[in-house]
Amino acid sequence: METGEWPEAVLKKETPIQVHYAQEIACALANSLRDLDISLREAARRTGVDRATISRTLEGETIADLATLALLEQGLHARLWPLFSPR
Numbered sequence: 468m469e470t471g472e473w474p475e476a477v478l479k480k481e482t483p484i485q486v487h488y489a490q491e492i493a494c495a496l497a498n499s500l501r502d503l504d505i506s507l508r509e510a511a512r513r514t515g516v517d518r519a520t521i522s523r524t525l526e527g528e529t530i531a532d533l534a535t536l537a538l539l540e541q542g543l544h545a546r547l548w549p550l551f552s553p554r
Contacts, residue, residue, distance in 0.1 A: 473527040489530045491549035497525055499545040514542030 469477045474493035478486060500510055511518040516538050523529040531539070540547050 474525070485530060488549055489524075489527060492531060492536070492547050493525050493527055495545065495547045495549070496521070496539065496543075499543045499547070502545075503543065510539075510543065514538045516542070 469479045471477055474490050474497065476490070478490060500507070503510075505513070507518045507521050510516070510521055514521075516535055520529070520531070520535060521539070524531045524535075536547055539545075
């Protein structure tokens with residue numbers, strides 16, 4: 468990271484693209500939880516994704532796989548996968 472704290476931090480240009488995607492997913496997930504006004508526990512109940520996995524995704528400790536993203540998007544009725552934007 469260049470400056471700031473995850474997930475709002477400014478990443479260095481040379482940061483691997485998957486980290487940029489993980490950051491955008493974490494931001495979208497945090498925004499969805501805030502908009503829905505639900506806890507991690509409630510998000511886990513709605514999505515079938517373990518609360519710890521949701522937490523680790525938000526904290527940038529893991530990059531969610533496609534199956535996890537699909538469950539999160541369906542359960543939260545939210546788009547989490549970032550739109551493509553070239554660096």
